[in-house]
Amino acid sequence: MIMKELLSTHIITSFILAGLLCSCGSSNVPQSLSAEERFDLGKKKFDNEDYLEAVAEFEIVKLQYPGSAVADDAQYYLAESHFKREEYLLAAEEYQTLIRNFRSSSLVPLAQYKTGLSYYYLSPKAPLEQKYTLRAIDELQSFIEYNPKHELVPDAEGKIKELDTRLAQKLYDTAVLYMKMEYFKSATVYYSTVVEKYHDTPYAEPALIGKVRSLVARKKYDEAKQDIDKFFEKYPNSRMKGEAESLRDEIEGHLKNKSAEVGHQMLLGFIIQRT
Numbered sequence: 001m002i003m004k005e006l007l008s009t010h011i012i013t014s015f016i017l018a019g020l021l022c023s024c025g026s027s028n029v030p031q032s033l034s035a036e037e038r039f040d041l042g043k044k045k046f047d048n049e050d051y052l053e054a055v056a057e058f059e060i061v062k063l064q065y066p067g068s069a070v071a072d073d074a075q076y077y078l079a080e081s082h083f084k085r086e087e088y089l090l091a092a093e094e095y096q097t098l099i100r101n102f103r104s105s106s107l108v109p110l111a112q113y114k115t116g117l118s119y120y121y122l123s124p125k126a127p128l129e130q131k132y133t134l135r136a137i138d139e140l141q142s143f144i145e146y147n148p149k150h151e152l153v154p155d156a157e158g159k160i161k162e163l164d165t166r167l168a169q170k171l172y173d174t175a176v177l178y179m180k181m182e183y184f185k186s187a188t189v190y191y192s193t194v195v196e197k198y199h200d201t202p203y204a205e206p207a208l209i210g211k212v213r214s215l216v217a218r219k220k221y222d223e224a225k226q227d228i229d230k231f232f233e234k235y236p237n238s239r240m241k242g243e244a245e246s247l248r249d250e251i252e253g254h255l256k257n258k259s260a261e262v263g264h265q266m267l268l269g270f271i272i273q274r275t
Contacts, residue, residue, distance in 0.1 A: 035065035039074050051081040072098060072105040079111065083118060092118035092139075109147045113156060116140035120159055126169040133163050161200070168198035172207050179214060187214040205235055212247055221254045 033041065042057030058081065061074035068074075079094030095111040095118065102108065116139030122132035140156040140163075147153065175190035191211035194203050208231050215224035228248045231238070238244065 035061055035068035035070050035074075038065070039070040039077075042074065043077060046077055046081060046084075049084070051084045054081045072102040072107055075102065076105075076107045076111060079114065083114065086121070088118040088122050109143070109150055110152075112139065112143040112146065113150070113152050116143055116156065116159070120163065123163060123166065126166050126173065130167055130170060133166055137163050164198055165201045165203070168194050168201040168203040168207075171198070172203040172210070175207065175210055175214075179210065179217075182217075184214045184217040187211075188218070205231075205238060205240065208234070209240055209244060209247070212244075212251075216247070216251060216254075219254075221251055221258065224251050225255060 038057055038061050042054045042061065045051075045057060046054040055078060058074045058078035061068065061070060062078060065071060065074075075094065075098040079091050079098065082088075082094060083091035092115050095115040098105065098111045099108055099115070116136050119132045119136035119139055123130070123136055124132070137160055140160050143150070144153050144156050144160075171190050171194045175187045175194070178184070178187035178190060188211055191207045191214060194201075194207035195211060198204055208227060212224050212227045212231065215221075215227065224247075228244060228251055231244050232248075235241075235244075
């Protein structure tokens, strides 16, 4: 799906670029500019926020002067121009081109961060499909891994936390929906995923309570007891403490009844054996 969207956007941009190149031929811009002069022209247009025209100039440097001293700068500002135009898929692709083709460039760390940022801006609200959210997390984590001392690491970490919360919310909302539909086993699975995978998000605490409720609904009282005990251990000052205490009392009541029933059955079996 991402490749189809990129292809569609590339086609549109190619038509725009072709038009701009044709217009350059009839303008006062010399056609024999050096790579540095062509880059400076593009950078001037970029600084003036003429991003579409800047794209054309940087594309010329990219295509006609791939080995020049300004090739990596042109590639970076080509990506930046798309980013400024909010063409985030194209921007991400151009940042990745810089990373692939100019591994020794000082711009690579920034391009790695901006790749993640491009997908970050494509990440939708929690109810929607989260492919861009996952891609953003992957890219930002790669940036942190390869550049642990970069000044943008705290920002990347903050965005990852925000995106993790978005993913946790989607899973949590799905679990709540399954509870309403009385698909309790499915609810347990989704609540468990939030608790285990997104334990540092605001949804982990209510998800653990939700998991206990789903286990009670399934009459899994022993498992429910383990999880409610885990809740009090992990969240001793929880705002949900009252609800948790009521759940614990309910679970203990079920376990006592279960124990009494087992004892009664054992006694009955013993009596039958003796008679």
